[in-house]
Amino acid sequence: MPAEPSAFGQAVLIGMEIDGVQRQVQHLTDLLRELRRSQRAWESGAQGERDVVRVLVGMDDAGWRVLPDRRWPGTRRANIDVLVVGPGGVFVVDVKNWREARVDGGRLWRGDEDAEDELRKVTDQTAAVEQVLADAGLPPTEVVPLLVLAGRRGTEQLDRVQVTGELDLTRNLVRRGLRLEPAVVERALACLDEACPPMRGTAVGTRPVDSPRRARPPRPALTPTVLTPTALTPTALTPTAAAPAGGAPAQDGLFSRDELWRELVDAAAREPIEAWMTWLHPMQARLVCRRSSGPARIRGAAGTGKTVVALHRAKYLAARGDRVLFTSVVSTLGPVNRALLARMAPEHVGRIDFTTVDVLAVRHLDERGERASYQQKIAENYFWLAWGRVGLPSVLGRLGVEPKYWLDEIATVIKGRGLTSFDQYAELVRIGRSMPLQPTHRRAVWDLYEHYERLRMARGVLDRGDVLLRARDQARQRSGGEFDAVIVD
Secondary structure, three states: OOOOOOHHHHHHHHHHHHHHHHHHHHHHHHHHHHHHHHHHHHHHHHHHHHHHHHHHHOOHHHOOEEEEEEEOOOOOOOEEEEEEEEOOEEEEEEEEOOOOOEEEOOEEEEOOEEOHHHHHHHHHHHHHHHHHHHOOOOOHHHEEEEEEEOOEEOEEEEOOEEEEEHHHHHHHHHOOOOOOOHHHHHHHHHHHHHHOOEOOOOOOOOOOOOOOOOOOOOOOOOOOOOOOOOOOOOOOOEEOOOOOOOOOOOOOOOOOHHHHHHHHHHHHHOOOOOHHHOOOOHHHHHHHOOOOOOOOOOOOOOOOOHHHHHHHHHHHHHHOOOOEEEEOOOOOHHHHHHHHHHHHOOOOHHHEEEOOHHHHHHHHHHHOOOHHHEOHHHHHHHHHHHHHHHHOOOHHHHOOOOHHHHHHHHHHHHOOOOOOOHHHHHHOOOOOOOOOOOHHHHHHHHHHHHHHHHHHHHOOOEOHHHHHHHHHHHHHHOOOOOOOEEEEO
């Protein structure tokens, strides 16, 4: 029979078991403490979400609909705090119940911790919602990411994300004006209800899309806080008075129903942008956020909406932080397009340069100190001198065509295409030119061009084609581009 352990050995074994149990108890105690801390954090966040939803539900009578705690499209378990759909657009809302929040140096901070990850999260959520609504025809420019700080006031734009305090939320939403018609709102709601269903087990704090309205007690008439346009400081997102124990944050600064309707009327009086500027065909809406590996061309007859798509594309790119050139050969279109985009997206219009190719080329010429050499009228005088000496006595003079046709041939075909040899010109397909040319005609045109160039260069004069070509060469030599994207209307 095996020998029984001694009393000392038994004591050692029992002591080892006690140490093991104590370690397990300590581990469970630490785990319990961590779980309770996490529970308090989630409860605090949930309270902030409920407070924000409570604010938004008050806008229901004005045509705004609230979809709280919805699934993030393309994920299985991730959620979006709140989706808001109304006359001012579609808003992807992420709610934060932070004790300390500030914007400093163009970045969001939670105390001393950089909160840029939170901005990226709401931007990614917005991109997923954009894709859902683009398939239904709503341009992505009408989907707005919002990071709402519960119990605070103040507003700051950080790239594409608008960071706003809860007490300024309704005012900011309403001031976007009437951008979507009721039928568009209902269509967007139907798409979101299918693609972003409620998370399982969610206790929805507002009525479902098609449920009947319930009477709510009237709210007291409150004096709205007057907003003054000031530059936001690191302390701009300020906390409000402490909330009463167990209750919602203090309600001062929120709209009463009458005040909300007055603000809506004021927004309508500010001439909201035309409906055709906010609603696109689904095929057009997909073009706005489409990615390509190189240049892309959109073709269509007049009036099919190419400029509208281009403007929405410009806003979409600018919202991502890109520097955009929006250009046209028609000089009068730049101010018109800029004014339209300023109404669509005043917060992003500063990232977009509305100018013609000629103005941009002259800008490059100024950088080289060669502006004085650009003298188009004098250059044309040298063309007429070359025409009298070389063009008129040639076969071109016997064709019965106005000499200006050959001036345009040089400007748009030879210089416009950057041709440097007759062989290139002899084989070129002259798209858009009304008169077909035989080889003898092309040789005569090239002789006219070379004589004109000798006269021009001898006097040190630049014409429009020279300015464009020099600007092109200068842009190619730069290591970093002036723009991230170019849109040509």
